[in-house]
Amino acid sequence: MKDAIETDILVIGGGMAGIGFAAALGEGRKVLVLEQERDLAYHSTGRSAAIYIRNYGNGPIRALNEASGPMFKAESEYFPHPLLTPRGILYIADGARAHEIGKLAATSVGVEEISADAAIAKVPLLSPYYVKAAAFEADAQDIDVHALHQGWLKKAKGQGASVLTGQEVLRAERANGSWQVETMDHQITANLIVNAAGAWADELARRCNVAPVGLQPLRRSMAVLPVPNGYDAAHWPLVDEVTEDFYFKPDGGRLFVSPCDEDPVDPHDAFADDMVLAEGLHRFEQAVNMEVTRVERSWAGLRTFAPDRSPVVGFDGGTEGFFWLAGQGGYGIQTAPALSKFAAELAENRTPELHHLVEPLSPTRFNEGN
Ligand SMILES: Cc1cc2nc3c(=O)[nH]c(=O)nc-3n(C[C@H](O)[C@H](O)[C@H](O)COP(=O)(O)OP(=O)(O)OC[C@H]3O[C@@H](n4cnc5c(N)ncnc54)[C@H](O)[C@@H]3O)c2cc1C
Structure with a gap:
């Protein structure tokens, strides 16, 4: 019963x-x-x-997004600590996609084009051979x-x-x-x-x-890498390849790197696909001064779209x-x-x-x- x-x-x-x-x-x-x-x-x-x-x-x-921004700051009874902390997002492009940076800045609020040198000064892990154009959105926050x-x-x-x-x-x-x-x-x-x-x-x-x-669930994966010796990533922004080829962000002394995969799947307890991760990490390696020798862990989740x-x-x-x-x-x-x-x-x-x-x-x- x-x-x-x-x-x-x-x-x-x-x-x-x-x-x-x-x-x-x-x-x-x-x-x-x-x-x-x-x-x-x-x-x-x-x-x-x-x-x-x-x-x-x-x-x-x-x-x-716009309406939610100020709402994250309300209701202190339930949220004694700030829900948002500054992170920033740095959009980067190689020579072939440099034109996408101007398009992004023109269609966004608070996204400023910056030089490739300025981008590398923010995130010294980035390779000068790769980054040819960049833009910065200061208002992006960690939640x-x-x-x-x-x-x-x-x-x-x-x-x-x-x-x-x-x-x-x-x-x-x-x-x-x-x-x-x-x-x-x-x-x-x-x-x-x-x-x-x-x-x-x-x-x-x-x-x-x-x-x-x-509705279609699309899988998205994430790899966790150690920050290479000699770099302090704590205050780096999230770095996003402008056409979403990959992104990475520092978190708790590690780098989270996503291949920005969008593979259609049935709803399930998602896990990362090794090949998708390997291809994404290869794209990431083209943009940075590091070789990926060790993935500490990985995960995947489902982003479900109409x-x-x-x-x-x-x-x-x-x-x-x-x-x-x-x-x-x-x-x-x-x-x-x-x-x-x-x-x-x-x-x-x-x-x-x-x-x-x-x-x-x-x-x-x-x-x-x-
Ligand atoms: C890798 C990744 C990165 C992301 N990054 C961001 C980000 O930076 N910012 C952002 O805003 N969003 C991000 N998202 C998207 C965000 O995580 C989702 O949009 C959000 O979590 C969806 O919340 P939800 O409650 O709808 O789904 P869920 O958290 O999946 O909750 C749905 C729940 O329903 C339950 N359920 C399903 N069927 C039944 C049933 N028959 N009976 C009882 N329970 C059931 C499930 O068990 C599940 O717990 C990201 C997603 C992924 C995967």
Whole structure:
């Protein structure tokens, strides 16, 4: 016999999206968050590069980035330490792609072109034979992802939300105006399902007899290397090849290097592909004065995108009581403050402050005829 639970709002997924949404709801609603893993934030949220870049992503993403920036600094009750710390991002290009630097600076806010020499002065590991053009975005910041997630978790629980881990949603049915949701141990009655299932969001929709919207998880990998002797990387910015061939950033005395892979995969517990890492590290080696002799460890995570690379947020067009909060791609941490608020406002039938994003993010944009 399964344990019966009744709730008003059932949030499925305990990553940044689900926990941020639960925190943004405020008091007065009965909220339950379900997570299939034993630990929250085990998937994409726990595997990010933890960076805030205002000029990263398409138009709707940039609007969310801009709105989120000041919000990272609010709510000191839950975040006693700053969530953002200065990092900066240095865009570099070789001779063949030097023209891309000017294009980037022209279409961004706060990105200044600098000389190749100035770039190498910032990051002496860079090779003068490679770097022919560069630009710097001073406003890019490191995000304390763990503190953000934990702070929102504390806030959500303080407002009365419950969280159950190790409970995968197996199936759900809508009948007589409410959902019957089944996990291994529980039979849950809910008025509203919030789909914050990350890479599994389309799969979760199918389990609820809701049409998927066409989300695609793309794998992204990261290698951890020792900083070569003689360099102090602590204050280096993140260095990004301007067309996203690779990027690297210092972290805790190590270099995190990503090949910027975007390989389509089914949702799963992702791990790095050795060949993808090797090819990416080869591209990285062309740009720096070091040979990669040892990879200390590596990981991969899934960045899940809708076909137009904008998030999918709002009530489903075909099924009552089903709300999407998915498709955050490679921006789900830096957009989380504004996106959580936006989603909570919509789910509670309030007009979002960012009302111009309702249509571009709506799941109904994928319905036939639109
Ligand atoms: C290598 C890498 C670097 C990145 N760097 C950045 C960055 O610098 N800045 C940035 O903003 N973003 C970055 N991202 C993207 C960011 O990590 C994601 O957009 C964000 O974490 C998505 O959060 P989420 O809560 O939607 O997904 P997740 O954290 O994956 O959470 C979804 C949860 O739903 C659960 N779930 C799924 N199905 C079920 C079910 N049936 N029942 C119960 N639970 C279920 C899963 O177990 C999972 O825990 C990066 C991602 C990767 C992989």
